[in-house]
Amino acid sequence: MQWLNDLISWLGSSAARPAIFAAIVLFVAVIVAGLLAAWISSAAIKRMVTQRDRELKSAAIAALVDAATEASVWNSLTPQEQVLADRAVGQADIHVRLxxxxxxxxxxxxxxxxxxxxKRSSATFGYQLEPAVADFRDRMLEWQRHPGRAKKQFQNDLAGWRAERARPEQALAAEQDSWVAEQHHERYREERLVPEPAPLSDVDASAPTAVNLRPAQASVDAER
Incomplete structure (x- = not known):
């Protein structure tokens, strides 16, 4: 216990005050440095996460805008191109939801x-869809800049469309869409069934031609 008494006596003496002050300053400096490093690390990680989220959102919105451009000419795409476009739209939709x-x-x-x-309007109003595609692009970019305000506008539009879907004429519009899609597939199916003309290289070279017959005919006339 003697060393403990000596330590307490030393701490209470005037000679220990500089050492105690230096120890307190060092302790506070270590704490402050640790807190500052943690704050800098947290800010850097948050900045990286924000940048990554912005890049993902920009990529998803760009994919949707590209899909809108293809949808505006949907009726001119082949069935295979339509399948690929639908797959791209599905992936962009999942990215947006996540x-x-x-x-x-x-x-x-x-x-x-x-x-x-x-897609519905591309069958008859394809030449008038450029403003619709531009409006789609602007609305998506507005959602990227102001998510809260754009969300309310989207909800209002969806509510209005749900009310319109309950009208009787919507059933007729759905039947018309099915008929247009069926006619589109039938057109490309008929184009695939049309046989292609045989290339000239496949024609039998030994068959007589008009050029080969003219000298022979000339010799017969001379004998006569």
Missing amino acids: LPIRGSDVAANWAAHQLHEL
């Missing part, structure tokens, strides 16, 4: 409805 952004599900539902409408 984004950690408020209103991503609502934005995906709104985009899906707009793409469907562009």
Whole structure:
């Protein structure tokens, strides 16, 4: 116990005050440095996550805008091209729904409805769809910049479309869409069944031609 008494006596003496002050300053400096390093690391990680989310959202929105461009000429695409376009739209839709952004599900539902409408209109109004594609692009970019405000607008549009879907004429429009899609597939099926003309290289070279017959005919006339 003697060493403990000596330590307490030393701590209470005036000679120990500089050492105690230096130890306190060193302890506080270590704590502050640790807190500052943690804050810098947290800010850097948050910045990286934000940048990654922004890149993912930009890529998903770019894919949807590209899908809207293809949907505006949907009736001119081949069935194979339509399948590939639908796959791209499905992947972009999943990416949008998985984004950690408020209103991503609502934005995906709104985009899906707009793409469907562009496909419907491409059969008869394809030359007038450029403003619709531009409006689709602007609305998606607005959602990227202001998710909260755009979410309310999307919800209002979806509510209005649900009310319109309950009208009787929507059943007739659905039947018309099915008929247009069936005619489109029938047209490309008929084009595949048309036989292609045989190339000139496949023609029998030994068959007599008009060029080969002219000298022979000339010799017969001379004998006569």
